[in-house]
Amino acid sequence: MRGAKNFVSKAMVAALLGSTPSTLRNVPDIRDVNVVSELLRLHGAAVDYDVESGVLHADTSQLQSADALQIATHAGSSRIPILLCGPLLHRLGEAVIPDLGGCRIGDRPIDFHLEILRKFGAQVQQAGDGLHLTAPDGLHGIKHTLDYPSVGATEQLLLTAVLAQGITRLDNAAVEPEIKDLIDTLQKMGAIISVDTDRSITIEGVERLGGYDHTSLADRIEVGSWASAALATGGDILVHGAQQRTMGMFLNVFRKVGGEFEVTQQGIRFWHPGGDLNSIPLQTDVHPAFMTDWQQPLVVALTQAKGLSIVHETVYENRFGFTEALVKMGAHVQLYRECLGDNQCRFGQRNFLHSAVISGPTPLKAADIEVPDLRGGFSHLIAALAAEGTSTVSGIGIIDRGYESFRDKLAALGAAVE
Ligand SMILES: CC(=O)N[C@H]1[C@@H](OP(=O)(O)OP(=O)(O)OC[C@H]2O[C@@H](n3ccc(=O)[nH]c3=O)[C@H](O)[C@@H]2O)O[C@H](CO)[C@@H](O)[C@@H]1O
Numbered sequence: 001m002r003g004a005k006n007f008v009s010k011a012m013v014a015a016l017l018g019s020t021p022s023t024l025r026n027v028p029d030i031r032d033v034n035v036v037s038e039l040l041r042l043h044g045a046a047v048d049y050d051v052e053s054g055v056l057h058a059d060t061s062q063l064q065s066a067d068a069l070q071i072a073t074h075a076g077s078s079r080i081p082i083l084l085c086g087p088l089l090h091r092l093g094e095a096v097i098p099d100l101g102g103c104r105i106g107d108r109p110i111d112f113h114l115e116i117l118r119k120f121g122a123q124v125q126q127a128g129d130g131l132h133l134t135a136p137d138g139l140h141g142i143k144h145t146l147d148y149p150s151v152g153a154t155e156q157l158l159l160t161a162v163l164a165q166g167i168t169r170l171d172n173a174a175v176e177p178e179i180k181d182l183i184d185t186l187q188k189m190g191a192i193i194s195v196d197t198d199r200s201i202t203i204e205g206v207e208r209l210g211g212y213d214h215t216s217l218a219d220r221i222e223v224g225s226w227a228s229a230a231l232a233t234g235g236d237i238l239v240h241g242a243q244q245r246t247m248g249m250f251l252n253v254f255r256k257v258g259g260e261f262e263v264t265q266q267g268i269r270f271w272h273p274g275g276d277l278n279s280i281p282l283q284t285d286v287h288p289a290f291m292t293d294w295q296q297p298l299v300v301a302l303t304q305a306k307g308l309s310i311v312h313e314t315v316y317e318n319r320f321g322f323t324e325a326l327v328k329m330g331a332h333v334q335l336y337r338e339c340l341g342d343n344q345c346r347f348g349q350r351n352f353l354h355s356a357v358i359s360g361p362t363p364l365k366a367a368d369i370e371v372p373d374l375r376g377g378f379s380h381l382i383a384a385l386a387a388e389g390t391s392t393v394s395g396i397g398i399i400d401r402g403y404e405s406f407r408d409k410l411a412a413l414g415a416a417v418e
């Protein structure tokens with residue numbers, strides 16, 4: 001496996017800040033990379049991606065404003081375009097942003113992003129379904145506290161602050177490994193950024209940034225997905241390129257459920273040792289806790305664990321829709337509006353089915369399933385492989401957003417997939 005969807009796409013946006021070319025390595029062949037490449041090209045960047053070697057070159061020295069109609073053709077394709085705001089305002093003085101896409105796992109507002117951009121000095125106007133931004137007086141450093149440590153809003157602030165005039169300080173920042181890699185990349189470009197142990201980040205704006213040469217960290221969500229597949233199917237999978245340093249909390253949980261793993265020079269090998277799997281209580285949360293994107297694949301494995309597992313999703317209000325298909329396949333999953341965990345999250349006492357009780361083990365039977373979102377889709381593939389009989393999973397194109405060559409990988413693991 002190769003680099004992280006949730007880093008590579010942001011590093012490509014960061015290339016826009018550099019007045020000399022950038023080279024990104026370990027880039028996976030996934031749809032989000034194509035979408036961001038196209039968006040950069042629409043702004044005059046030369047982007048060259050070699051699928052075989054995974055090396056992407058981006059020359060952003062000659063940028064120009066993009067045609068709004070062409071930008072609009074990317075509406076709904078990904079959430080990354082909102083991160084173009086700061087870099088485009090710095091380089092071109094204006095930004096046209098299409099309506100956002102991404103997984104429908106909650107409302108996913110962009111209020112934090114817009115508040116941050118406005119504080120820096122951006123003027124934001126609705127333009128059709130998208131946005132048009134300008135910065136008539138330039139962008140100036142800010143002091144800001146996030147109400148919630150949003151990954152995207154932290155990245156928005158970083159990508160805007162590095163070339164803004166003066167100092168920016170962010171409190172309650174997200175500190176996911178992908179954000180740390182983005183900070184390393186920006187530092188290579190010439191940025192001055194310090195991260196404190198209390199989730200605060202300080203950025204001293206500089207006048208100019210150059211390009212970078214950076215190798216992406218591994219995709220920890222893909223690693224957790226294959227690990228969960230090994231548990232759910234009673235299998236044994238070596239994930240080449242998996243990095244232990246980004247997987248800490250997942251490995252703890254995997255071990256508690258009864259899975260075994262071995263960290264090797266090549267990656268991490270995950271397997272089901274036989275016998276019963278253990279049920280567990282689990283809460284998703286911001287890093288360094290158990291990440292929300294691991295939740296859906298792991299829940300499939302928990303349908304095969306003995307006893308009651310309780311999963312409290314605290315990052316998104318609507319990330320259990322995929323369990324409907326699991327129930328159809330024979331799993332016992334009951335959803336609750338209450339916070340079933342010690343974190344009284346933002347979604348408690350409201351109308352969101354954001355806690356799940358899974359009782360197992362239950363044999364799964366084949367079904368016809370429509371993929372709801374990226375991780376839910378991969379989870380349905382795992383369930384289909386664990387089930388008795390042949391399932392039909394439709395809408396699998398969504399899975400190409402984040403899992404490189406998953407059809408080939410499944411075939412290599414011995415799955416019969418047509
Ligand atoms: C492309 C990418 O990197 N996607 C990841 C990123 O999404 P993304 O950056 O969109 O996720 P955020 O961390 O921003 O969202 C977390 C929570 O904050 C809320 N929120 C966010 C922004 C805002 O302006 N207002 C607001 O209320 C969201 O609705 C959500 O409930 O981090 C998530 C949390 O690790 C991951 O699940 C996604 O895979």
Ligand SMILES: C=C(OP(=O)(O)O)C(=O)O
Pocket residue numbers: 005078079101102103104221293374375402
């Ligand atoms: C939620 C996800 O991605 P996005 O933010 O791109 O929708 C994900 O990768 O699981």
